[in-house]
Amino acid sequence: MAELGRLLKESWSLVDDQQEKMAAYFYARLFTLDPRLRDLFPVQMDVQRARLLGAIVTAVQTLEDPNRFADYLSELGRDHRKFSVVPDHYETVGRSLIEALRTYGADEWTLEYDQAWRDAYDVIARTMIAAATADQGPAYWYANVLSHERRGLDTAVFTCRPVEPLPYRAGQYVSVECGYQPRAWRAYSMANAPRDDLTMEFHVKALGAGWVSGALVRRLRPGDLIRLAAPMGSMVLDRGSPRDIVCVAGGTGLAPLKAIIDDLATTGRTRRVHLFFGARTRDDLYDLPALTELAERHPWLTVVPTVSHDAGYEGETGLVTEALTRYGPWNDHDFYVCGSPAMVAATRRTLTQLQVPAMRVRHDVFGQDY
Template sequence: MRFRINRPTSSFTPPHQEWSLPEPAAPAPAVETVEPQAVEAPLSPHEIALIRASVSVVEPLAAEMTVYFYAILFARYPEVRPMFPPGMDAQRGRLLRSLLRIVDLVDDPQSLVRFCGHLGRDHRKFGTLSAHFPAVGECLLASLARYAGPAWTADIAAAWTKAYGAVAQVMISAAEEDEALRPAVWPCTVVHRVSRGHGIAEITVSPHLPYEYAAGQYVSLEAPWWPKQWRYYSPANAPREDGTLTFHVRAVPGGTVSTALVHQAAVGSVVRLGPPMGDMVLDAASYNDLLFVAGGTGLAPIRALVEEVARRGERHQVDLFLGARTGDELYGVDDMLRMSQRHHWLTIRGAVSHEYIPGLRGSLPDVLAEFGPWHHHDVYLSGPTQMVVSATETLARGGTPPDRIHHDPFETPVLSLP
């Protein structure tokens, strides 16, 4: 079904981090930060080729290498073990993906520096110190050397040492500058909780200290029932005068943090937030016409962006597409319909892909193609990875420039595969 309302419309990071992957778009954080200007020891094309070749060799052995990496890190430096969660299974799976992201950016110094600046600031919540970086670098190179085997050479080791040292320097510098501006973590008290059905809870928290962020960004959250296990969620609201933030959390099968938040969080519970991250913000837009696309709980950052458009009073025309497999899963519709009745510039359309309901139906990418083209719009996408990828391909075929398509990194919860 579709519905419509029209109105006049180091190259590596300390391993305890769950990596987030900012896209190369101009950031607009609510708290001003100063990015390091450049990596002091840029890599030559030959060194970049050596690093990429070594990663291609160890990639098939990723699972074994990550187990080995953490084993020698904890054996050689047992003092770092308390910084990690008790269960390491999920963390091991993230290690190689983190390496691959750095390798992707190694020949793009500007994006690499900004990315590592994000990481350096975010790592403060773990208690990361500059003294930890040499330990991680040592164990990283030892793991790469072991699993690269005969392919590991002195030149490759030198290239990795140079790359890791440069990135570690950027992260340390960013963390030190951030320390002068704001806390590492923000304790928050749950002040409201309501169930939205289908395993989704709407949780509102009040930070104990001022928390500045931009609509469309995402933040890491630690629940008291699972210490040291941080998960990323996007606030579903633009900044409010009372400072509260609302999160839409779906209990994921096997998800410890999400399940605890949905079923155990109550008014009075205290959680902790890390610093805001992400570049999917309104200031990244160049056009007055905006296209917002949300699938599932990906509605949260999109809803915040709609609120931000209303709050600024700017002359934007907004087309919003909501999608789900069934009508029952199309949550948040009533709330968005009420917003469209208040704001003449907001047009809403919905799509249900796995249930027949009288009216129009189809997947979100199909609906976008039907109502397009969208080449004069800035596009903001949020939802399951497969939806975001398919929608991006559909938009690109329709002529939407790639730099006008904004979405969260694929390592954040609203962009995770089932």
């Protein structure tokens, strides 16, 4: 397995700087081999290309950790049921992927690399197919939008209720599709622990030309019907740990951390929680009133809002990682981190400098149209 991992990483380095071109080639080849597959994908393909390569890189990175590798691919297999994927599609995808890698690996691509990717993809496909086949739940859930509130120009908080129960754990996320962008699915975290009334809260920020996030912020209305895919993600509460908790949120990365806090509140907590909520300006602290109310109800919760680009702000200023270092010590806490890729990476570096063991840090990343 170690040798396979070495070959995959070594060969990926040949194409890493050509991901966009390789993805375009992959999809062109895929739709040539089976034109019917085009109907499974959204009209706008730019984000979809990045998601494909992201999934490949993640799978390769987890290969040396068998449990994580199997868990990730099983979730991916169940999630792909929403696309009406059948086992025969995996063969076509595999052929297209190998051809794309071979084409952009060019003269440096070897038969050894080719076989390594064939072997790896065979394991990936079999694991995903097995998980999808064994899943007894629906491929997706319909949900009614109950409320929708704009929080500034580019952020919204909405609640919905699935028509049938959708089981998940606080800290997980689901893919969402709305009628304003058919067949375009994007992942968003639930901002609450599971409730008896089945309602789910989502926080969405419209990022640039994000097709789905823009529709969910600017066009979604109460009464609309959306679709939710199977829950994914492993950033869930470690119930066996006795340690106090630190949550570090950037922007709408707050959502899963708020769900974890909600989980602690509803199941009987015995641990103190510090929540560091970072944003650019005070106006970007879109959920601060709700967090303040939450802290007033629960004395074990401390909320530390932080802004990085607001000179007149009277609270904590600077990057959220800088605010984090002004508190502590943190070497005997569990950490949950969610935000943009840059924010998560910076937080992990800071925690390393603060000598927090990596095994105590769970994180999730947002930033592709979330």
